[in-house]
Amino acid sequence: MSDAYVVEVKRSARKVSPAAGRWVREHGTRRRFATKALARQWARVMSPPGRTVWVQDAAPWDGTPVDGYVVGGRRARPRRDPEPGEQESLPVAADGSARD
Template identity: 60%
Template sequence: MSGYVVEIKPSARRSSRTAGEWVHESGPHRRFASKALACEWARKASADGPVWVQDVPAHDPNPADGYLVGGRRTAGSPATAGSQSSLDGV
């Protein structure tokens, strides 16, 4: 079977009403003719909150080709993203 299968993750359902309605009506997977079409649907589904398509890692046994995920991406420079500070403020 050809195409690009997306698994709609809970984070996308919480972020996007469109994604949540799809899962409610059709289940947690959606097949597209290409990744580009999946990304276009994600862009349109982002009207309520940000969602995007990311490829399933090669080591993941999931049969889907990609995940539709949602939430907020880290803002700021790559140097500060993920940095940590101590709890005592030092």
């Protein structure tokens, strides 16, 4: 790739961000930026309140002519575990042995 940073706006970003969807309809799915930092800044601007759009680097073995993808959704699954440092008690039978 050249010094520019080329991204492809994926469907997940267009679903999350109406602004990203409008941009794709007007300009196509790929966009060239001078730097990766500018691509990330554009993704932040495209993020509507309460939703996230971000730049994910393309894998080294990805054969497409892009450096990264603009994607949307959740970066991580919501936590269902207790907060770090908190423990839950194990069920114990009357004789003191652990129960399933």
